[in-house]
Amino acid sequence: MDTILPDQLVEAARKVIEANRAAGRTVTLAESCTGGLVAAALTEIPGSSEVLEAGFVTYSNDAKQALLKVSSDVLDTFGAVSIAVAWSMAQAALERSGADVAVAITGVAGPGGGTAKKPVGTVVFARAVKGGDPSDVHADRKEFGDLGRGGVRLQAALCALELLLPVDP
Numbered sequence: 001m002d003t004i005l006p007d008q009l010v011e012a013a014r015k016v017i018e019a020n021r022a023a024g025r026t027v028t029l030a031e032s033c034t035g036g037l038v039a040a041a042l043t044e045i046p047g048s049s050e051v052l053e054a055g056f057v058t059y060s061n062d063a064k065q066a067l068l069k070v071s072s073d074v075l076d077t078f079g080a081v082s083i084a085v086a087w088s089m090a091q092a093a094l095e096r097s098g099a100d101v102a103v104a105i106t107g108v109a110g111p112g113g114g115t116a117k118k119p120v121g122t123v124v125f126a127r128a129v130k131g132g133d134p135s136d137v138h139a140d141r142k143e144f145g146d147l148g149r150g151g152v153r154l155q156a157a158l159c160a161l162e163l164l165l166p167v168d169p
Contacts, residue, residue, distance in 0.1 A: 003044050005103065006154060011160040013041035014152045017051050020101075023166040026053040028090035028097035029084045030068055033123060035059060037157045038105065053099035058089065068092035077100035081106050083120050083139040086126035090139075094128045102128045103163045109152040121145045 003010055020027055029038050029052075040054035042048050056067055061080055064070040078084040084133045089104035107123030114120035126139040144155045 005041055005044060009026060009037075009041045009154065009157055009161075010044050012158055013038075013048075015043050016161050016164045017045040017048050019165050020051045021047065021098055025051070025100040025166060026098075026100035026145065027051055028053045028093045028102045029055040029160070030091070030093035030102060031057050031160075032059055032064070032105060033054065033107040033109045034105050034153050034160065036158050037153055037154050038103075038160045041157060041161065054093070054097040056089075056093050056096075064089065068096070079118065081122055081124055083124055083126065083141065086124040087128070087137050087139050090128035092135060094130060100130045101164060103160050104128075105156050106161050107152065107156055109149045109156075110146055110148060114146075119143070119146070121147060121152050123152065123159070125156075125159055125163055143169040 031038055036057045042052045058064040058067050061075050065072060068089050069092050070085055074084050086104045086106050090102045094102035104126045106144055108114050108118055108120050110120035121144040124141045144152050
């Protein structure tokens with residue numbers, strides 16, 4: 001396949017497209033630190049238009065507020081790299097796109113921007129499912145370490161793709 005993306009990312013995206021197509025599900029993304037990398041991986045796969053509904057790249061806090069209606073109170077209280085913000089992003093992406101499942105990614109790719117509580121390599125993920133209980137939060141915080149900007153973004157994209165796979169009930 002003629003792609004500039006790493007093979008492991010493209011193969012993970014292929015699994016997501018094939019599994020969601022088989023399940024009759026559509027997906028959407030709300031990406032911050034990955035900057036559209038997950039959507040780019042999914043669109044490398046022929047037929048992805050049957051599965052990928054939309055992608056929101058909300059890199060700045062202003063974009064998170066304007067496009068995904070993340071509350072300034074939530075951003076001020078918890079910070080952009082938090083379960084509260086990721087969950088808000090996922091819920092809004094799901095609502096705005098009409099997809100069956102949404103995954104949000106927000107984190108610190110580096111080299112700067114890290115703090116003692118949220119060092120470089122900290123990434124938070126959230127998944128929201130159509131018809132799901134909004135109070136039933138599916139979110140996780142991962143510490144990838146300082147793998148370099150590209151390394152953090154790649155690991156975050158791979159985790160996000162994993163979260164887009166259908167889960168057996």
